[in-house]
Amino acid sequence: MRRDVFQAIADPTRRAIITLIALHAMTPNAIADNFNTTRQSVSKHLRILTECELVKQEQQGREIYYSLEIEKMKEVDKWIEQFRKIWETRFNQLDKVLSTIKKQKK
């Protein structure tokens, strides 16, 4: 199964987890305290986020802390930039078409 950053942000709970751990690293229990879902469900989301390489785990004593991979989030911005470019090009082409038609009408 394909796992990437877009799959990670497609789910509202995962987006909320991302927002939480963007501030500081947290244990799965501390993350789960913020949601009305089961710990199991939070674990599942954390597993997906890990598979998407959007979070990293760090062992501190007996606890595992989850934190955000900021660099990976930037992939989203790159993707948006590509999309923006397509529209920019498309509309620049339309500018030319409009100006040609306007000249023909004169």
Added chain:
Amino acid sequence: MNNLLFDFTVDKASKTVSITREFDAGLSLVWDAFTKKEILDQWWAPKPYISKTKVLDFKIGGRRFYAMVSPEGQERWVIQKYTSISPKTNFKFFNAFADENENPELPGSEWNHTFSEQNGATKVSISIYNESLERMEKQIEMGFKEGFTMTLNYLDELLKMLSKK
């Protein structure tokens, strides 16, 4: 020419892409450019892609069925079904990829276009709502390719220009 307004935002929470652009032309002409196949095909596909509209029946319940054709001749079909039309003000369609026999690949996206004229310039606002961000990404997968080809194309032109100097 490029001091015209261009605004592009992606709101991940509402799964909506919003694009606003101003054009140096009257409302009627800009409206035609978005709703008539002869004009649409001249600008819709970012070069070197070509837009090839097979059907355009601009009425509620009607559709535009077109392909984006790559320089290698590869076709990617899209169907846009018109769901609402207020002449020279607003139109909406449901957009979905399709096969060459017009069988849509769901889910698709909802597009809303609003037109307004001020001082001889026409402002167009487009919002695209996607059911899922994953889907939105798929919609752009080809865009990535386009974007990349486009960049190469520009580089090519730039190099030609520079070599003339």
